[in-house]
Amino acid sequence: FGDGALARLNVVVSAGPTFEDIDPVRFIGNRSSGKMGFAVAAAAAQAGARVTLVAGPVSLAAPAGIARRIDVRSAAQMQAAVLDACAQADIYIAAAAVGDYRPAEVAERKLKKQAGADMVLKLAENPDILASLSAQPTHPFLVGFAAETHEVANYARGKLQRKGLDMIAANRVGEGMGFETADNALTLYWADGEVELPRTDKAALARQLIAHVAERYKTARA
Numbered sequence: 001f002g003d004g005a006l007a008r009l010n011v012v013v014s015a016g017p018t019f020e021d022i023d024p025v026r027f028i029g030n031r032s033s034g035k036m037g038f039a040v041a042a043a044a045a046q047a048g049a050r051v052t053l054v055a056g057p058v059s060l061a062a063p064a065g066i067a068r069r070i071d072v073r074s075a076a077q078m079q080a081a082v083l084d085a086c087a088q089a090d091i092y093i094a095a096a097a098v099g100d101y102r103p104a105e106v107a108e109r110k111l112k113k114q115a116g117a118d119m120v121l122k123l124a125e126n127p128d129i130l131a132s133l134s135a136q137p138t139h140p141f142l143v144g145f146a147a148e149t150h151e152v153a154n155y156a157r158g159k160l161q162r163k164g165l166d167m168i169a170a171n172r173v174g175e176g177m178g179f180e181t182a183d184n185a186l187t188l189y190w191a192d193g194e195v196e197l198p199r200t201d202k203a204a205l206a207r208q209l210i211a212h213v214a215e216r217y218k219t220a221r222a
């Protein structure tokens with residue numbers, strides 16, 4: 001499939017937020033439109049990869065050229081879909097904004113407002129999808145994203161190490177950057193290097209990211 005930089009490779013991309021239900025009418029979720037991840041999936045397909053896109057709840061059409069789209073809602077559903085797809089994958093790029101916590105219990109009926117009283121919601125920790133993959137003896141080349149509001153380099157390098165990643169793409173979020181916008185800027189970090197990708201539209205940025213991923217993948221597998 002394809003003849004570009006990722007020809008004959010299976011690539012899994014995650015995109016969008018996860019939603020964790022509180023009751024039948026409420027949820028907690030992360031801010032993400034899915035634009036960055038969908039642009040990465042499109043760029044990987046343009047580079048010749050066979051792309052599986054695992055998407056949280058977003059309102060975007062599937063990019064042209066991808067082989068498969070799997071729609072999920074919660075972090076647990078995203079983990080199951082990603083682990084299944086990654087059994088056959090060469091590269092996993094995690095652009096999804098996965099919820100770190102979910103309500104410890106999901107109420108079957110709509111919770112009633114108790115006027116004049118605060119409500120306490122108990123949260124349980126979600127599994128870390130990237131960390132669960134890197135713990136497997138064989139796993140795809142792993143590219144994470146890091147969304148940070150401050151100390152971007154420190155936190156991104158920490159996640160690269162802690163989650164056992166081959167590369168991490170860090171973006172500063174807030175102040176009109178990162179989520180929901182048409183533009184973004186990334187700094188890519190790997191064990192012995194880094195590169196800045198200055199602010200541009202997400203499609204152009206995704207093509208640059210894919211070129212670096214292809215190069216690092218080939219070096220790592222050489």
Ligand code: PMT
Pocket residue numbers: 016031032033034035036037075094095096097098099100126127128129130131143144145146147148159171173178179180181
């Ligand atoms: O969708 P857009 O509106 O275009 O916005 C794009 C974006 C800002 C959401 C995107 O560029 C981005 O940064 N995505 C990652 C956001 C995030 O959740 O980062 P994090 O620092 O919380 O997580 C670090 C990495 O671990 C991510 O690759 C994430 O997918 C992964 N993760 C996180 C939690 C978890 N339980 N499992 C995971 O695998």
